[in-house]
Amino acid sequence: MTPVLEAARLAKSFVLHGRGGVELPVFAGVDLQLHAGECLALTGRSGSGKSSLLRCLYGNYGASSGAIRIRHRGRWLDLAAAAPREVIDVRRHTLGYVSQFLRAIPRVPALDVVAEPLRRLGQDADEARAQAGRWLARLNLPEHLWQLPPATFSGGEQQRVNIAHGLIAQLPVLLLDEPTASLDAANRRVVVDLIREACERGAAVIGIFHDDEVRTAVADRCLDVEQHRCAANLRNPT
Numbered sequence: 001m002t003p004v005l006e007a008a009r010l011a012k013s014f015v016l017h018g019r020g021g022v023e024l025p026v027f028a029g030v031d032l033q034l035h036a037g038e039c040l041a042l043t044g045r046s047g048s049g050k051s052s053l054l055r056c057l058y059g060n061y062g063a064s065s066g067a068i069r070i071r072h073r074g075r076w077l078d079l080a081a082a083a084p085r086e087v088i089d090v091r092r093h094t095l096g097y098v099s100q101f102l103r104a105i106p107r108v109p110a111l112d113v114v115a116e117p118l119r120r121l122g123q124d125a126d127e128a129r130a131q132a133g134r135w136l137a138r139l140n141l142p143e144h145l146w147q148l149p150p151a152t153f154s155g156g157e158q159q160r161v162n163i164a165h166g167l168i169a170q171l172p173v174l175l176l177d178e179p180t181a182s183l184d185a186a187n188r189r190v191v192v193d194l195i196r197e198a199c200e201r202g203a204a205v206i207g208i209f210h211d212d213e214v215r216t217a218v219a220d221r222c223l224d225v226e227q228h229r230c231a232a233n234l235r236n237p238t
């Protein structure tokens with residue numbers, strides 16, 4: 001199997017500048033290797049650093065030390081050291097992310113929010129919207145909502161828009177932060193099917209799945225972030 005994402009000796013500490021530079025170490029020494037077609041679940045107690053690790057892998061949080069290598073356009077790229085322009089290109093073509101909460105531009109209809117990753121890849125507007133409609137229908141979002149901005153949608157409706165937006169471009173590596181947290185059982189099953197289908201077409205997935213049934217259904221193996229948790233004490237450099 002081909003590895004598509006690797007982390008080596010990855011560590012993250014937050015420096016709380018508003019509190020005199022207090023350092024909050026979260027995790028250290030994370031090594032992982034992810035292959036095409038496999039799904040890795042991040043586990044560990046609340047606060048152990050699962051979301052922070054996912055955000056480091058996406059480049060939203062800078063890593064404190066270590067390397068993140070990703071196969072991008074046929075070569076390896078160190079995401080932890082990449083220029084912002086390269087990170088944007090990786091996110092457009094290689095690395096997708098479904099966050100826990102939808103952050104949509106105000107007044108943009110749900111259909112266009114979902115179509116946007118395809119538009120950014122240069123796809124024709126009508127075809128991108130047609131595909132977005134197919135994803136929203138699959139995720140049971142009622143059609144009368146498609147032309148409305150998602151700001152007033154329920155938590156579960158917003159999450160389904162978010163999932164469709166994150167999956168529509170069918171990128172090779174996907175990071176999923178609790179994609180089923182606000183969903184009912186029927187929609188959880190749809191999302192499980194979508195994740196399995198993504199892996200079957202060769203996508204590599206790293207996810208946080210609090211629901212045991214969902215995790216068992218999609219994950220090939222688990223990484224316990226707790227094992228890499230730094231001592232909970234705060235170190236003040238002053």
Ligand SMILES: Nc1ncnc2c1ncn2[C@@H]1O[C@H](COP(=O)(O)OP(=O)(O)OP(=O)(O)O)[C@@H](O)[C@H]1O
Pocket residue numbers: 014024026044045046047048049050051052053
């Ligand atoms: N931006 C930030 N600034 C400072 N501290 C942060 C920041 N983000 C996360 N933390 C801290 O890092 C630790 C790990 O948080 P994180 O959200 O990664 O945990 P988690 O395992 O995903 O938790 P949960 O399962 O509850 O979502 C927590 O102590 C949190 O307070």
